Amino acid sequence: MVKKITLLTLCVFMNLLAYAQTSIASEDSYNGFSSRSFMKFNNFMTVPTFSLLHRETSTIEAISRSSNIDFEDASRLHILSYSGKMQSNVGAGIAVFQQEIGVFKDFGAMANYAYQINLSEKTHLTFGFNFFYSRRSLDEPRVLTNTPEPLINNYQDRPVVVFQPAATVSFGNFDVGLFFENLGDFNLKSSEFVTEFGDKTISAHAAYTYRLQNTSGLFSGTTIRGLGIGRRTKVDGFSYAATVLADLPKVGWLKVGYDKLFGLNAGFGINLNKRLSIGFTYEKQQNLSGTNEVGLIYRLGKRKSRKTGNVTVSIPDNSIKPIIDRREEEYENPEHNDLSDEIRIAQDSIDKLNKKVDEILKKLENQPTNTKTTEIIREVSPSEPTETRDQSLPRRSDRPWRETTVTERGGGGTMYYVAIEQFKSLKKAQEEVKFYNNKKSVKQYNKTHKKKVRARYVRDPKYNVYVVYIDRHGKKEEAEEQRDEINGAIKKETESDDEVGGGLGISTSSGNSSGKDRVYVMKVTLGPEGETYKVPKTQPKARVQTMSLVDGLEPGYYMQVGVFSKKPYADRLLDELESDGINAGYFINPKTGYRHVYIHKSNDRQEIIKLYNSNLNGKYYDRKNIVHVR
Known part of the structure; x- marks a missing residue:
């Protein structure tokens, strides 16, 4: 019985191989499996821009899929990948895979890159591409024949490189775009393109992400995301797929979907801890047996900017510029960073001295001190702060926030x-x-x-x-x-x-x-x-307050220690915190004009809560709260 099934499978794939003599469809096989790994596993293989969109952490992912499990020689797929957001506007990924299809074995690697451009406050354009190499060979131990087959004996490995560009436009939480799945498919052995331009596979995708509001407990931070894909291929014509995923950060995830070619699929995942998750998906295609998929996700966490003591501040490279008075500005030479605060303090003292000298000179000349004077203009490098702090209020020498x-x-x-x-x-x-x-x-x-x-x-x-x-x-x-x-x-x-x-x-x-x-x-x-x-001193259990994202604010979690309507009070607190070695800053709410002083900013909710509970690692015991700008 096993031999008959093997021979039947061999005949089917001999037909596929004969078709591939004129148009090698190996790249279509790889594109086909990616759509069913949407969002949680290898999502950049579905659409290249997904390595950046709606991603906060870098992950290592591994899946193993067995198709048509009722057959002994069922197709198998194994993928190991690393992907995620490298910077605020850059995503990348890399993967290796092996796929067994009948008597054939595909082995290859894929590289991904995505870059985002801000068109407006809520509109973004993201470009991305996948570039992968694959080699299809004959798995000789799986070949069982009673008579010699010239097609098998003369079979030669086929190395193929494929370039897959994509573009996605994001309008808030709604994403729409195009994906050219085999725009550049080149056979390295025959030195020719695999498909003609009119036979290229093109897909369109639309996705919507919604975060549930006012949730708590197991449903805290729940996100629901839906994706629809329409694809045109030379072999299958027009096909479509849709998937809906509910992501519960404290528990796991649930997803259901339908693909015209591969049928219904459903799956779930469980978060074993803050970093490790396991997922399972089952798929049933009409007139065929089921397909099982098991996967593991390991989260590496978010990338941080340079560290000062125990306080880190993430500085995006290409985000909407917030109205923030930052006392930390990065120099191109990292060795200068430790001197920036001393330089800034010295410059403030020089400015005050210049004003005082000018005032004394005017008094000696019997000129009123309240008249408009000509200020000395000096060149300021782009890395220096553009706003001088108000020094009218006396600074305290003690550190009350250190007292328990x-x-x-x-x-x-x-x-x-x-x-x-x-x-x-x-x-x-x-x-x-x-x-x-x-x-x-x-x-x-x-x-x-x-x-x-x-x-x-x-x-x-x-x-x-x-x-x-x-x-x-x-x-x-x-x-x-x-x-x-x-x-x-x-x-x-x-x-x-x-x-x-x-x-x-x-x-x-x-x-x-x-x-x-x-x-x-x-x-x-x-x-x-x-x-x-x-x-x-006591403080309530950490609670996260939300603030609407408006023009001029940077999204993230802020550990806020004060809100001031007048600039001198905010500047005084900043100077006092900095003199104690606490990295502090403030942002201005464009709606109210108030200055919100914070001592830590992060994109990781768990990190900011951990620092809140530890009183900023034992540095700040006064009252504080967490503000989520989104």
Whole structure:
């Protein structure tokens, strides 16, 4: 039985080989398998520009596919590749592959390159190409014949090189483009092109990427992407394919698709850890048996710019230029980078000295100091900052952000309470505490967040009232942040029948639950006035706030430590942080004009959260938050 199947397979591929005498279609075989590896595995083989578009990390990928698994001599494909974003506007990839088709074996390698040009704020043009070499040979151990076959005996290996250019225009999250799959296909042995120009394979592709908003838990950061491809080939005519993939960064991915030539396919993937993932795909073609595909993905992470201490800042090479006052500018000679801060400080001092001398000279000449004067213009190299910092505010010599504790006054009892209600009667306060702690929503919140939240009361000696509260803080800012968080959850609960995010469901026993400022901050002082004590600095769990991407802003995750409406205050904080060796900068929000001071910027969400939790590796313990500009 096995021999009959082998002979039948051999006959089929002898016909294919006879056809290849006039038009070698080996490159079409390689192009055919790439469309089914869309997005998660070897996506640059589907369209060359996909090594750059919607890619944040570099990956090493390996797949093994077995086609028509019911047959003993089923076709097999093995690919090992490396690809990803090399710079903000450059993508690249390389792959080696081996494909067994009946009695033939294809072995080759592929190189990829993609480059992006910004046409406008949300419109980009991406060029890319694949260049690969393949050699088709006869796998003699798989040849089983009873009589000599001249076609087999005279078969010679066929080396082919193929050039595949592509172009994609991106309008925000929508991508559309063309791919010339065998524009340059050259047989190295016969020194002639494989296909005529009119027989070239051309495909058009359209893709849309959508990131789900307001998601949390397992669905946090979920992205849904769809791709449609239409292809015209000489052998098969017009064909089409479509794939939809749901990517859940914390779990894995799911995908379904259909290809006119290869049938239905479905697959899933599991993220084993932050870097390693495994995926499986099954495909069923009409009148043929199924096809299995198993793959591994290993993420190498994002490429970083040069490092200063423990703080890294990614500097894109060709992105929309943000309105950013950066105190770090790269010199072409890397040895000069460490001197840039000293040069900048010295130059600021020289500018101040020049202004002071000019002012003194005018006084000696009895000229008013407020008249418009002619400033000394000096040539500034492109690598130097274009905006001088305001030095009008005195700089602090201490480093409060290094302290792990904060000093409070008012004895051991001055605290800021996140209050629910206050009563003159002790009995009513006790009833309110009991009513609140028995609420089902509070118990559910404790179970979901794995922490104990309960109501308590304290007597305020200043106003002689009993304050019912759920938490207390040594700093007013911390209490106000928790207040705003809870009031926001209450507002959402009033707009929906379902509780939002495991809210506390705050209401009073009297039934007063308007949903507006139900929780407030109250300062209560216990013990003698004038005493001081230290309390540890605390910060809430890392949360990522979003900011819309507008003209002049660079996308990414910013660890923000201050927002200022006036430039002198932002400049003062920058100088103080830099004097402590902390790499800082700020960007200006074009909509508000406010300056957002940040101490780290990254395109990696996990990296910025890790630095937040470690207080910038022990450098900054004051309050901070994460802003995602997208």
